[in-house]
Amino acid sequence: MPPLLRSASPFGVDALGFAGAHLSPAAVAALTRLDEVLGSAVHPQLAAAWETATLPASVLDPLIALDLMRPDGVDADEAASSMFSGWRTYVLARTDASVATAYNAQSGLFRTAVRLGGSPAQFAALDDEIAAFRIRxxxxxxxxxxxxxxxxxxxxxxxxxxxxxxxxxxxxxxxxxxxxxxxxxxxxxxxxxxxxxxxxxxxxxxxxxxxxxxxxxxxxxxxxxxxxxxxxxxxxxRLPRVRAWRDVAGILRALRSDVAWIATGMQAGALDAALRYVGAREQFGGPLGGFQLVQEKLARMLGNLTSSLGIVTRLSAAQDAGDVRDETSALAKMQTALLARETVSLAREIQGGNGILLAHDAARFFADAESVYSYEGTHDINALIVGRALTGESAFT
Missing domain, CATH: 2.40.110.10 (Butyryl-CoA Dehydrogenase, subunit A, domain 2)
Known part of the structure; x- marks a missing residue:
């Protein structure tokens, strides 16, 4: 499997370069190491993991060894930023949504709950253990x-x-x-x-x-x-800074951007899968990638991915600047998950009957997009959060 950071991405710029516009060289190097491990050690296991509905330790252990919550050479503030965690999630999800979700259960959900909900003493005692996966x-x-x-x-x-x-x-x-x-x-x-x-x-x-x-x-x-x-x-x-639902909402507000990055990374993985397929497949005496209708679908996929990357990078930049709002994270999750649904469907369609086979990757993205569309706030719930901000009126019943 080719390195995921170096294949198609917005307007012909590779994703490694696009990430470099937002991150330090050390952070990009950490993502490159992640990319290489995913390609060599994780991707070969995914079809069997899907078939057996298991997530063996051999999938996550190589990622844990990279210490990606505190990567070597990366400034601590950057390592903890929404931008770095977003790109890390993107690279993980570009390989597989289950892998990204499992990793983020620790790095996002659990760590954020302790960071925002725990006392300073609890956070100080637990964070290093959480980051190293010694406490899960x-x-x-x-x-x-x-x-x-x-x-x-x-x-x-x-x-x-x-x-x-x-x-x-x-x-x-x-x-x-x-x-x-x-x-x-x-x-x-x-x-x-x-x-x-x-x-x-x-x-x-x-x-x-x-x-x-x-x-x-x-x-x-x-x-x-x-x-x-x-x-x-x-x-x-007890986590003493969780005193009411508003405190839980604050934790969720910080986490919803992770799901938008997952939805974006999945689109990149689906586009990778489609491009690999059309580059190797021939029909009617010519390469599948040379047909007009196929190229139109690929162009739509790239358009969706480009739009989604614009949304999530802007969201993470705003959050890192201290502008964290329910409506902006809800809008990002709502729109990227919606676009992901179309993008992965087009990837499966391009692969024809082979698109339902795990060997060609698109099938995983196609099925997983339904979960991403639903969790961390359904499309409808996120739309109501955005609508409330737009109108000043709550339509929740």
């Missing part, structure tokens, strides 16, 4: 009966009992829960009705995991139902 964690917010309406509908409860809390409830779609040391569980305090967050050990008495079977999207990424029955958690394991 997941974000447990969604519930069996509440996804889009989780803000008002969250039913998991937390009751103070002396120096501890007792948590009861259920969570759903918790990716990577089986390999996590800690679950960040969001629960409603029965005393004041406000949402709180807790670091719950996966092995704590009363925690039970059930794998969700039968997925047709993000198959290597393992998702779980989590039952919480009288789970006791020490007060010292």
């Amino acid at each position: 964690g997941v974000f447990a917010l969604t519930e069996p009966g509440h996804g889009s309406d989780i803000a008002g509908g969250l039913e998991t409860t937390a009751r103070r009992d002396g120096d501890a809390w007792v948590i009861d409830g259920a969570k759903r779609w918790i990716g990577g829960a089986d390999t996590a040391d800690v679950l960040v569980v969001f629960a409603r305090d029965v005393a004041d009705g406000q949402v709180k967050a807790f670091l719950v050990p996966r092995t704590a008495p009363g925690v039970a995991l059930t794998r969700i079977e039968g997925k047709v999207s993000l198959r290597p990424m393992q998702n779980f139902d989590v039952a919480l029955d009288g789970v006791r958690v020490a007060e010292t394991d």
Whole structure:
């Protein structure tokens, strides 16, 4: 598989050069190392991972070894920036959405929850361990009966009992829960009705995991139902800066840009797959890439990718400048995921019947785009966030 950073990207400029317009040479070098490892060590495993619906340690371990949350030679502020994490996500997703989602469960969801929700002492004690994957964690917010309406509908409860809390409830779609040391569980305090967050050990008495079977999207990424029955958690394991839903919303606001970068990276991977295919395939006595209709589809794919890269780089630049808004991250996620749906569909279409085979890559992107379109806020929910900002009127019911 050719290095992903060096194939097609906006207006004939390779993605390595495009990233270099936003990042230091050291950061680009770290992305190049990631790209090389993905191509040599990860991509060859993806068809089998999809077929068996497993994510073996041999997929993530080479990425963990790169220490990409604190890469050598990269300034700490740049390494923690939305721009660098965005490009890192782009490169991961250009190979596979499950790989990007699994990595970001740690680097994005878990790390951000501790960084924004934890006390300074908790963050200082845990961040190095999180960055090195020595402590693994997941974000447990969604519930069996509440996804889009989780803000008002969250039913998991937390009751103070002396120096501890007792948590009861259920969570759903918790990716990577089986390999996590800690679950960040969001629960409603029965005393004041406000949402709180807790670091719950996966092995704590009363925690039970059930794998969700039968997925047709993000198959290597393992998702779980989590039952919480009288789970006791020490007060010292509560994240004290999560006092109400507005604090959870602040965490999600910081994370939604990651999903927009995933949607953008998937489009690049789909375009790569389509170009490899048309470069090798002949029909009607000539190369498939020489047909007008094929070239029109490729041009639309590149247009979608170019538009998406413009959106996400501008979003990350704004966030790094301190301008973090619900409506801008919602707009980015909404639009890039919508464009991704079309882009991956065109890649599968260009490959014809072969487009449903894992060997040609487009099938993975085609199926995974449906998950990305739905998680971290559906298209409709993100549209309502944008609409509220545009009109000043809330259309949420």
